[in-house]
Amino acid sequence: MLTLIYLIAITAEAMTGALAAGRRNMDIFGVTVIAFLTALGGGTVRDIVLGRYPIGWTQHPEYVGLVVAGGLAAVFVARYMKRLSRVFLVLDALGLIAFTIIGCGVAQSMDYHPVVVVMAGMITGIAGGILRDVLCNRVPVVFRQELYASVSFAVALLYLGLIKLGVPHDLNVLASFAVGLAIRLAAIWREWRLPVFMYRHDLH
Amino acid sequence: MLTLIYLIAITAEAMTGALAAGRRNMDIFGVTVIAFLTALGGGTVRDIVLGRYPIGWTQHPEYVGLVVAGGLAAVFVARYMKRLSRVFLVLDALGLIAFTIIGCGVAQSMDYHPVVVVMAGMITGIAGGILRDVLCNRVPVVFRQELYASVSFAVALLYLGLIKLGVPHDLNVLASFAVGLAIRLAAIWREWRLPVFMYRHDLH
Amino acid sequence: MLTLIYLIAITAEAMTGALAAGRRNMDIFGVTVIAFLTALGGGTVRDIVLGRYPIGWTQHPEYVGLVVAGGLAAVFVARYMKRLSRVFLVLDALGLIAFTIIGCGVAQSMDYHPVVVVMAGMITGIAGGILRDVLCNRVPVVFRQELYASVSFAVALLYLGLIKLGVPHDLNVLASFAVGLAIRLAAIWREWRLPVFMYRHDLH
Numbered sequence: 001m002l003t004l005i006y007l008i009a010i011t012a013e014a015m016t017g018a019l020a021a022g023r024r025n026m027d028i029f030g031v032t033v034i035a036f037l038t039a040l041g042g043g044t045v046r047d048i049v050l051g052r053y054p055i056g057w058t059q060h061p062e063y064v065g066l067v068v069a070g071g072l073a074a075v076f077v078a079r080y081m082k083r084l085s086r087v088f089l090v091l092d093a094l095g096l097i098a099f100t101i102i103g104c105g106v107a108q109s110m111d112y113h114p115v116v117v118v119m120a121g122m123i124t125g126i127a128g129g130i131l132r133d134v135l136c137n138r139v140p141v142v143f144r145q146e147l148y149a150s151v152s153f154a155v156a157l158l159y160l161g162l163i164k165l166g167v168p169h170d171l172n173v174l175a176s177f178a179v180g181l182a183i184r185l186a187a188i189w190r191e192w193r194l195p196v197f198m199y200r201h202d203l204h
Numbered sequence: 205m206l207t208l209i210y211l212i213a214i215t216a217e218a219m220t221g222a223l224a225a226g227r228r229n230m231d232i233f234g235v236t237v238i239a240f241l242t243a244l245g246g247g248t249v250r251d252i253v254l255g256r257y258p259i260g261w262t263q264h265p266e267y268v269g270l271v272v273a274g275g276l277a278a279v280f281v282a283r284y285m286k287r288l289s290r291v292f293l294v295l296d297a298l299g300l301i302a303f304t305i306i307g308c309g310v311a312q313s314m315d316y317h318p319v320v321v322v323m324a325g326m327i328t329g330i331a332g333g334i335l336r337d338v339l340c341n342r343v344p345v346v347f348r349q350e351l352y353a354s355v356s357f358a359v360a361l362l363y364l365g366l367i368k369l370g371v372p373h374d375l376n377v378l379a380s381f382a383v384g385l386a387i388r389l390a391a392i393w394r395e396w397r398l399p400v401f402m403y404r405h406d407l408h
Numbered sequence: 409m410l411t412l413i414y415l416i417a418i419t420a421e422a423m424t425g426a427l428a429a430g431r432r433n434m435d436i437f438g439v440t441v442i443a444f445l446t447a448l449g450g451g452t453v454r455d456i457v458l459g460r461y462p463i464g465w466t467q468h469p470e471y472v473g474l475v476v477a478g479g480l481a482a483v484f485v486a487r488y489m490k491r492l493s494r495v496f497l498v499l500d501a502l503g504l505i506a507f508t509i510i511g512c513g514v515a516q517s518m519d520y521h522p523v524v525v526v527m528a529g530m531i532t533g534i535a536g537g538i539l540r541d542v543l544c545n546r547v548p549v550v551f552r553q554e555l556y557a558s559v560s561f562a563v564a565l566l567y568l569g570l571i572k573l574g575v576p577h578d579l580n581v582l583a584s585f586a587v588g589l590a591i592r593l594a595a596i597w598r599e600w601r602l603p604v605f606m607y608r609h610d611l612h
Contacts, residue, residue: 022403030347051461053255061319115469143438199430226607234551257459265523
């Protein structure tokens with residue numbers, strides 16, 4: 001089931017990535033690249049940082065096909081996506097949680113320290129969006145919007161904690177999704193944000 | 205001969221990278237870094253993604269010397285480069301094709317799936333220019349200009365197809381250069397572009 | 409002693425990174441990421457380029473804790489940091505030199521070519537600041553400000569040269585710090601810069 005959610009999530013991420021590319025008037029090649037990086041960039045950065053070769057998607061060319069198709073499809077259905085924005089927010093939240101759990105699992109299976117396991121989960125969850133924003137030449141929204149990375153952090157902690165407590169894996173995944181989704185949707189609904197740090201001067 | 209074209213191409217790429225740095229008023233260190241990344245960044249990203257260590261240029265410090273020299277030379281001959289812009293467009297096209305063929309070959313020799321082989325060729329061809337543009341703080345031109353990544357894509361497909369058909373390697377390389385160069389120069393001349401995706405709304 | 413300077417330096421780098429994030433009005437998660445990348449990003453890029461796995465900080469989660477704490481602390485003491493700007497400039501210079509020496513040592517222990525050893529030192533010294541600036545959506549200051557990367561370059565050359573001459577390692581490190589600090593502080597004081605390359609035209 002985690003795999004199914006993962007496949008739906010990377011398709012949804014690819015589609016929202018395509019819209020970001022469209023906001024920069026990119027051509028369909030640019031759309032494809034941004035869709036790919038938004039969907040699969042997080043896992044790529046995680047694998048590179050952990051030294052896990054071969055990188056995930058290189059062994060699953062069907063994932064590449066899926067996100068490219070999703071990105072191109074978004075061009076055609078863009079006019080309807082605004083109306084579906086709530087659906088996409090939910091899919092994006094599901095993706096964030098799935099990516100986080102999968103990323104934690106990868107680092108754990110390589111015997112990394114729990115601190116690195118949590119970071120691997122968060123990298124998988126948010127690095128794709130950071131790459132998308134860097135290539136679209138803007139400050140990553142994940143550094144400024146309502147709770148997003150924090151959801152990934154909370155899910156990673158919860159997932160690791162429940163493993164430590166010996167909770168069965170299926171139940172653990174279910175609890176992580178329930179809690180993660182609840183926090184994320186509440187954060188969108190109530191506009192929960194982390195405190196912002198404003199600084200005016202140049203140090204130098 | 206592919207090696208000779210490669211050496212000419214990385215020098216030419218380094219020189220055009222230096223001009224991009226000059227447009228941002230960088231100092232000669234910045235010029236050197238941008239020249240290096242424009243010329244050798246694509247191969248670096250490819251090697252990191254494929255997990256091919258040691259990375260190419262670390263075993264060829266003479267390439268590093270060549271691109272640094274090319275970048276610094278561009279500062280001195282900058283005033284003449286506008287007049288030579290057609291020459292550089294041809295050298296850049298040759299480089300794009302050479303990078304693509306070399307990148308495909310690297311991934312193939314590591315037994316990656318054909319989808320990854322094509323992507324490795326394209327990464328080698330275009331990632332250097334993307335790094336240059338990100339460090340110069342602009343949206344990568346490869347996502348917006350006339351056919352460029354598409355040339356890399358076409359060359360990669362043709363090259364793999366001709367291998368499959370059992371065409372001798374020399375003839376294959378020759379055909380790939382002929383077709384690639386023809387498409388690229390025609391694209392510049394006739395301003396062929398991919399369809400552009402324009403999108404106005406914020407999804408979120 | 410190099411380790412002690414290293415720990416002080418990554419904390420100071422994390423704090424200055426946090427201020428850069430504050431200038432972009434990031435939330436405290438963004439502050440944490442920028443602090444982390446400013447302090448440990450250079451070593452991360454070096455390890456990835458050299459293929460040295462596992463990456464340094466993954467084996468030292470206490471470093472991650474230190475830079476996160478430093479970044480968050482900067483939010484609270486930001487108002488005092490302007491007054492301490494000279495202290496931070498010195499700490500930053502010490503960090504640049506320590507990072508360079510450590511980076512050279514890593515590449516040397518992997519038997520890379522001297523050209524790559526020098527580059528590894530420089531990457532360790534400056535790539536963190538480049539990542540910080542890219543994520544803050546600006547052209548990296550290291551490409552434009554008074555002598556900085558050049559200090560890293562000079563220190564790397566001196567350090568390698570003294571090893572070649574058989575100078576004892578402690579003395580070598582001491583000399584590298586003395587010379588590096590002298591150049592860097594003089595450069596700040598006298599505003600020494602590399603020549604700037606200004607270029608107006610689009611090649612294409």
